[in-house]
Amino acid sequence: MSFKKYLLTGLLVWLPLAVTIWVLLWLMGLLDGVFQGVVTGLQAISPETDAAFWEQLKHIPGLGPVLVFAGLLLTGAMVSNVAGRWWLGQWERLLTRIPVFKSIYNSVKKVSDTLFSSNGNAFRTALLVQYPRAGSWTIAFQTGSPSGEVASHLGDDFVSVYVPTTPNPTSGFFLMLPRADVIELKMSVDEALTYVISMGSVAPGVGTPPTHP
Incomplete structure (x- = not known):
């Protein structure tokens, strides 16, 4: 019995660290891939005499993320x-004139501006909603x-x-609900995400219970 207890306790100690390192390594690999793609493009338009330099640059570990x-x-x-905003405007006008490319670029830009704008309201509030049917409740984000x-x-x-899925909150469902049918929670977005990812096993800080509108 103690053997199983010690094994689970050790797992709980090392699992968060292992997952964190795995995510960071994945992110570094992604950035390295982006960097190597840029270097490959520059190598293609550079003189052949510089080929050795570009090859060495691609194989420096960690240089891409930096x-x-x-x-x-x-x-x-x-x-x-x-001046920088003027050049950015010129660049965007050029990109939005390219067929097909402009549709994708404009869509991604609108989404990113909405999500990351400092004065926006997206993903600033955690909610309690009934989903997928009346009487079943789950966490959502306005x-x-x-x-x-x-x-x-x-x-x-x-x-x-x-409405994010569990345990992977990057996929989910988009809903439009009457304001009277949602309950605004006092917990932070980080606490709500932790609650979702842990499938309810990690409870957020206890605050004043919300009241149904």
């Missing part, structure tokens, strides 16, 4: 002033409110929500 991170910081700093043609059919008193 340069990608530095590139993101540099880009953010450049577009934070008037992503905004219906707009355009959809809003004209539903009315104003609706909210857009994202």
Whole structure:
């Protein structure tokens, strides 16, 4: 009995560390792949005499994530002033004139602007909703409110929500629900995500119980 207990306790100690390292290694591999793709493109348009240099550059471990991170910081700093924003506008106008490419680019840009905007409301609030049927409750996140043609059919008193799946919250379902049917939770988004990923085994901090509207 003690053997099983010690084994599970050791697993609980090492599992979070192992998963964290695995995620970081996966992310580094992804960034390395992006970097090597850029280097390969530069190598294709460079003189053949520089081929050895580009090959050596591709095989430096960890250089990809460092340069990608530095590139993101540099880009953010450049577009934070008037001149940088003007060049960004010119670049975007060029990209939005390319057939097919412009549809994908505009869609991804709208989503990223909505999710990562500092003054946006997407994924700022955790909710309790009835899903997939009345009487069954799950955690969801408010992503905004219906707009355009959809809003004209539903009315104003609706909210857009994202219901994540467990244990992988990157997939889920998009729903539009009456505001009266959702309960706004006091827990933070991080606590709600932990609750979802752990399948309810890791309870968030106990606060004032919410009341049904």
